[in-house]
Amino acid sequence: MSTFSQLGVAKWLDESLAAMAIYKPSDIQQDCIPPILAGKDCIGGAKTGSGKTIAFAAPMLTQWSKDPYGICGLIITPTRELAIQIAEQFKAIGANMNVKVSVIVGGNDMIKQSLELEKRPHFVVATPGRLADHIKSSGEDTICGLRRVKFLVLDEADRLLSSSIAPDLATCMEVLPPANKRQTLLFTATITDAVRSLKDRSDNIYTREVPESAMAVPEQLEQYFLLSPSYVKQAYLYCVLDSEEARDKTAIIFVNRTQTAEHIRRTLKLLDIKVTSLHSQMPQQERLNALGRFRAGAATVLVATDVASRGLDIPEVELVINFDLPADPDDYVHRVGRTARAGRKGISVTLVSERDVERVENIEARVGTKMSEYTAVSDRAVIDKALKKVSVAKRQAVLEMDRDKFGERKKILSRKRDTVKKA
Missing domain, CATH: 3.40.50.300 (P-loop containing nucleotide triphosphate hydrolases)
Structure with missing residues (x-):
């Protein structure tokens, strides 16, 4: 088995992982890190708990450290808890390099998030609904940093590509660089037809199918x-x-x-x-x-x-x-x-x-x-x-x-959305 340094990650990152008692790459890390570092897009299939966050975080942080300017990567994930968890992992791995990570999810103050985005954090971890809200309403000063991201990650990609989330995701994609100007990394525990269809859109893509044992x-x-x-x-x-x-x-x-x-x-x-x-x-x-x-x-x-x-x-x-x-x-x-x-x-x-x-x-x-x-x-x-x-x-x-009027807030938001659509 290779070490992280043999896979090509930065020396500081290898040391940071070792300090967290992570010495050997998992299967998905060993398979996906080299092609991502080589500039390929990636579809990475792996079961929960296999270490897929580090599989995309390590090459992204390695490339970021060569040119730490602006928003290097956007990670989109379907739930708030996953977004917060991913951000914590980025912060922990990049602590020695003062990596700045912004979490853009529902339930938190929009204005505070807008100010964070204006400061161009190194990485943004977001849920599609809240990021779409910023794109629609927060102004160009807030979102302009997203127009030059080098990496887009769709974590739990099969859920992000589902019909219920797809409209918000499409709004998010509108402000990003075109596909040939960024690397797109999809990670999922289930490679659906929607995920697999993306493979046909690029010649420069590495695909790791989900092992049968994983499903x-x-x-x-x-x-x-x-x-x-x-x-x-x-x-x-x-x-x-x-x-x-x-x-x-x-x-x-x-x-x-x-x-x-x-x-x-x-x-x-x-x-x-x-x-x-x-x-x-x-x-x-x-x-x-x-x-x-x-x-x-x-x-x-x-x-x-x-x-x-x-x-x-x-x-x-x-x-x-x-x-x-x-x-x-x-x-x-x-x-x-x-x-x-x-x-x-x-x-x-x-x-x-x-x-x-x-x-x-x-x-x-x-x-x-x-x-x-x-x-x-x-x-x-x-x-x-x-x-x-x-x-x-x-x-x-x-x-x-x-x-306690449980569900009242959801009804109010639904009525507001209906009003906006009719307008």
Whole structure:
């Protein structure tokens, strides 16, 4: 195996990585760093936790240090937490060289961000929605530094190229140098057709396909399903968390909607579960605090939308529960991949209601294995131990959400967008 210096990274960067006890490049770093340093565009496929941030950060920082002027690189990523995490890694690796990194995400002050961009930080890490807002409203003085970036990175590129994010991403691309004047680096855990189609647009591109093993469920993972009627799913969920097999385990509960995440968090809290949540309607500081509580063990259960399914540096998780099934089987793979990592054992339990049969079949076809029935929770136990008290907690949680006007801000923003479109 090569060393970082043999791959061509700057000496100061090699020393900085060594100071962080990072001595040997991972597979994706070894494969992608040399072609990026050689000036090629790159599509890098690798599973979560394989070191892909350093795979693009090391060559970018190496090239930046040769000419540290203006905004060298723009990194676009789909979630605020990922943006903050990437920025922290850039700052840590480049600490000895006083690397300036600006984070442009929703939930923070637009004016402060605008002033930061005007000062031409060396690297900008952004979510597409907030960066698009600046491009539309903050003026040329704010965004002109982006017109000369040398690197564009799309992290979790498959999600960035999805139909829901594509319009904001297109706005971001409008202010960047043309493709032949910059290097474009796409990193993803899932190389979709949209990502693969970009390969045909350039002759100067290096592609590293995602290894088959990267898109398989972990070998140490035990996959279960639990049949639960949709109108009492929360009672079954509570019984799973309160079962002897799961009571002391750290767990992530995945849901499809922010409203569901907030309702479950409040319900479980009323049932004395040490729970926190992570979803897009939480203020930014609350989201960071929630992750901090979960990492520190102050909360043993995290209720999350798919913002937590990829990329985030979350500690050892012993149990993943799919309260809602994802529409895309690949999202199931990413979710259950939060457990059974680094050779440890893990369990996933998927709650299957009457409307979920087709999705389960698609997931089983995708992963190549059948789920086993979860027998630690019985219908009788749910009726005897959980149904009444969970129903009471659910009603109270709904009243609390109404009192706190949960979701009101989202409705107001949606109305404003509709007004702008009509104008």
